[in-house]
Amino acid sequence: MTGKSHGPAFKAKPIDLKHCHVCKGKAVVMGVFHELPCAACHASGWVSADTGEALPPEVLVTQLGLLLNIYQQRLIASGEALRKAWGTDRNYQEGNRLGAGGTNYTGD
Template structure:
């Protein structure tokens, strides 16, 4: 049964794109100094579908979703790669060398 009223159970990730006016920098160059971009509410992001600035409440949620996804990806990349086979045996200490050091037989 599809929900017909009330807020969504989960926040959906919207398609966002860099602001065409500021190029995603959130500021535009003035004559003497940089000014906050008014087209994207100084966020650097607009709706990819319409090109309009997102409401601030939606923008905060979308940036949080993207930040959490990026943090998750960074954590995945930080995990050590588990080696198997000859490479793993060569790298770990087997205690067969002098003073219980690694002996590879090379």
């Protein structure tokens, strides 16, 4: 057998999402006196980028979880890059003038 022919996919793949055009991604719309949940996007603020239609809640939860994981991985990777650029040895290499009389203070 060369590939999968039916049934759910082995791995969940992210679907392209965009902000809802009705609520502008806020998940609520203004009623006469107060804000109401947006019916066009199931009060999520996100719709399918391809069709512009709201995703079913169970699919939407999965997609938002996948996107959150992707963004967290990017944030961690950028934080590690910053940590490497601003390593702990930098505290010892440059004077920070935080010690007594403007001397270097390292906190040790």
